[in-house]
Amino acid sequence: MPDRSVSSTGSDSVTAPRGLFITFEGIDGSGKSTQAESSFRCLIEELGEGRLVRTFEPGGWAGGETIRSTILRGDLKSVFTETLLFLADRAEHVERVIGPGLTSGKLVLCERFSDSTLAYQVFGKGFPREILEEINARAGFPRPDITFWFDVPVAEAIGRIVARKGVPDRFEKDGALLERIRLGYETICSEEPERFIRLDGTAKLDHLNRTVVTKILGMLKESRGIS
Numbered sequence: 591m592p593d594r595s596v597s598s599t600g601s602d603s604v605t606a607p608r609g610l611f612i613t614f615e616g617i618d619g620s621g622k623s624t625q626a627e628s629s630f631r632c633l634i635e636e637l638g639e640g641r642l643v644r645t646f647e648p649g650g651w652a653g654g655e656t657i658r659s660t661i662l663r664g665d666l667k668s669v670f671t672e673t674l675l676f677l678a679d680r681a682e683h684v685e686r687v688i689g690p691g692l693t694s695g696k697l698v699l700c701e702r703f704s705d706s707t708l709a710y711q712v713f714g715k716g717f718p719r720e721i722l723e724e725i726n727a728r729a730g731f732p733r734p735d736i737t738f739w740f741d742v743p744v745a746e747a748i749g750r751i752v753a754r755k756g757v758p759d760r761f762e763k764d765g766a767l768l769e770r771i772r773l774g775y776e777t778i779c780s781e782e783p784e785r786f787i788r789l790d791g792t793a794k795l796d797h798l799n800r801t802v803v804t805k806i807l808g809m810l811k812e813s814r815g816i817s
């Protein structure tokens with residue numbers, strides 16, 4: 591299990607006026623946490639730790655553990671409760687971690703963000719999309735500059751989860767649900783192909799890592815004119 595603690599360090603090396611918001615998405619068992627960790631390590635080598643923030647949802651802020659454990663305990667009966675808790679968590683996370691990181695010009699790497707809610711709660715469980723979009727807009731949640739979607743077949747994802755944990759938990763055990771969520775990601779990808787980059791999550795870690803880091807460094811160069 592990679593270290594998923596929020597990592598935000600000094601701002602002295604930051605000179606650029608705006609940051610880059612990078613998110614990692616995929617169904618449970620897609621390997622995105624491992625990918626996010628190795629991309630983060632490579633980017634530290636390239637740019638220095640002071641330029642980076644690594645975070646995650648749900649719960650990636652001081653105090654976020656309470657909402658995270660309430661949601662992930664798995665006994666919520668209404669998709670409305672679940673969705674509104676994810677959104678409450680996000681509002682605090684944006685306010686305290688993501689927003690300040692971007693404003694101070696950092697690269698914010700976040701495991702899961704609004705696309706998770708769209709894929710899991712809307713496409714997976716039928717929460718109304720227009721309500722989600724209204725809240726996203728009213729809350730002023732930032733749109734990721736780029737999102738890496740680690741796409742793996744549902745059967746493979748479930749196999750990985752079982753190998754890792756022994757038994758799948760509530761979010762993970764329902765293959766039909768995961769299939770709807772995967773299709774949800776596919777829909778987002780077809781709606782926003784420039785931002786939402788599909789990667790073959792069954793490819794080798796090194797290859798995926800190189801693809802992600804090269805893309806991020808390319809974007810940085812483009813937006814800031816650095817070499």
Ligand code: TYD
Nearest residue numbers: 618619623647648676702703706707710761
């Ligand atoms: P977590 O243990 O962090 O899993 P992962 O490593 O796959 O991210 O659990 C997060 C779970 O919450 C995961 O099943 C996806 C789900 N989730 C949603 O359903 N909606 C959301 O908006 C977010 C952020 C997560």
